[in-house]
Amino acid sequence: MTRKTYRGPLVDVSFDGEVCRHAAECVRGMPEVFDTSARPWINPEVASTPDLADRLREVVGRCPSGALAMVEHPES
Ligand code: SF4
Secondary structure: OOEEEEOOOOEEEEEEOOOOOOOOHHHHHOOOOEOOOOOOOEOHHHOOOHHHHHHHHHHHHOOOOOOEEEEEOOOO
């Protein structure tokens, strides 16, 4: 199990590279967050408004393998 969490201001995203099937749904859906040429390649910091966080939730929901998962912040 190699699940890693990438933190953002509103939501976090976790990713397990052993599960990823490289379907690239994430890269197509929100390239400003998922950029395989960047390190780290997942940058939820870009999702800094509620609308962008919703888009990120939608794109993560499209991941066909379950490699990506949302990690919601607790309500404050
Ligand atoms: S959408 Fe999921 S399976 Fe496809 S590349 Fe992204 S993380 Fe991997």
